[in-house]
């Protein structure tokens with residue numbers, strides 16, 4: 001079966017398959033109280049900002065000079081992978097107005113979330129692909145060269161792009177494709193193949209859980225990437241799945257960080273273990289584990305600092321925190337999740353390398369995918385670092401966190417073409 005047709009059947013609204021399309025974050029219907037809570041949370045980003053403002057004290061020793069809240073432009077980044085200098089990347093969000101027309105049920109679907117979250121990437125990537133395909137009559141070397149540039153400009157990463165182009169060329173030859181229009185579909189198929197690589201199971205990889213008791217997730221990442229926000233979103237999601245969740249405020253360095261996590265705890269309705277600012281983070285995590293055990297919690301999520309006096313201290317601190325978790329809860333942490341800001345482009349790759357050395361990162365959370373036109377970074381991360389992307393942040397709302405699904409991702413990139421697919425197929 002054609003790949004677009006497969007994706008269309010899987011993701012485009014169809015009453016018969018609607019059940020399967022439900023978002024990973026909303027498997028359980030929210031009850032009335034939770035729904036109210038969610039609505040409240042969704043309107044509360046302002047609180048976050050005030051906490052962040054409080055935190056950006058000028059004379060703090062810092063790996064970052066500017067406000068961590070702002071979304072960064074990939075082209076403006078510095079060479080230092082741990083320096084998260086930010087630059088605003090505001091684009092008009094045309095999806096926002098269209099959102100009004102969609103029903104609540106549609107908004108819950110994984111397809112809708114990826115389509116909306118990837119709007120910027122799709123608008124840029126698809127239009128470039130369409131333009132390319134329209135300019136060429138046959139699929140030749142120049143065509144592939146231009147395609148290479150399009151992929152690189154979407155942050156797919158040079159190594160991954162080279163690999164992909166090579167496979168595309170082979171596939172095009174094998175299927176004897178002459179028409180550039182048809183190449184679009186092969187591109188989409190190869191994007192999924194590249195993501196999974198040799199791992200041909202191609203299944204969505206959720207977070208690991210401890211079937212026999214407490215599950216511990218450790219969040220790491222440089223400042224401003226979205227650790228605390230993701231923890232809040234994840235706590236909300238796990239709680240709405242009926243789990244008993246608790247948090248530990250391991251960022252004792254940044255002013256306002258403890259309050260920010262505490263605020264999330266209150267909003268989501270979960271317990272937070274915290275000590276005072278400047279205290280030993282390993283001790284906070286230790287207490288968090290004891291508290292989670294005594295409360296028979298299902299999940300403990302640990303926040304950590306994004307910056308310290310210097311990088312070496314940060315990496316040492318994270319290693320120490322991890323050792324405490326390993327000692328106090330054998331088998332834990334069940335995930336060490338490195339949060340990377342998708343808008344930082346290739347810099348995210350360098351961060352992944354540095355953090356992996358200190359903490360054995362088991363999965364990536366790619367935040368702010370909604371804020372970039374270069375969502376191709378997902379493929380580069382998985383293909384070049386061989387770390388699975390477990391979760392993606394597709395917006396600032398508490399419900400804007402999704403389990404990464406490569407097929408849904410590709411659907412998000414080619415949504416318009418996939419939705420129109422049947423029309424092209426119809427006999428003339």
Ligand SMILES: Nc1nc2c(ncn2[C@@H]2O[C@H](COP(=O)(O)OP(=O)(O)OP(=O)(O)O)[C@@H](O)[C@H]2O)c(=O)[nH]1
Nearest residue numbers: 223224225226227228229306367368393394395396
């Ligand atoms: N658009 C968008 N914004 C996000 C997303 N995730 C986080 N943010 C925003 O990113 C900013 C920083 O998030 P935080 O959660 O405070 O980041 P952090 O990694 O905890 O930062 P530090 O505590 O300074 O280390 C906040 O304004 C969040 O609302 C996302 O998926 N999409």
Ligand SMILES: [Mg+2]
Nearest residue numbers: 227228251257
């Ligand atoms: Mg934080």
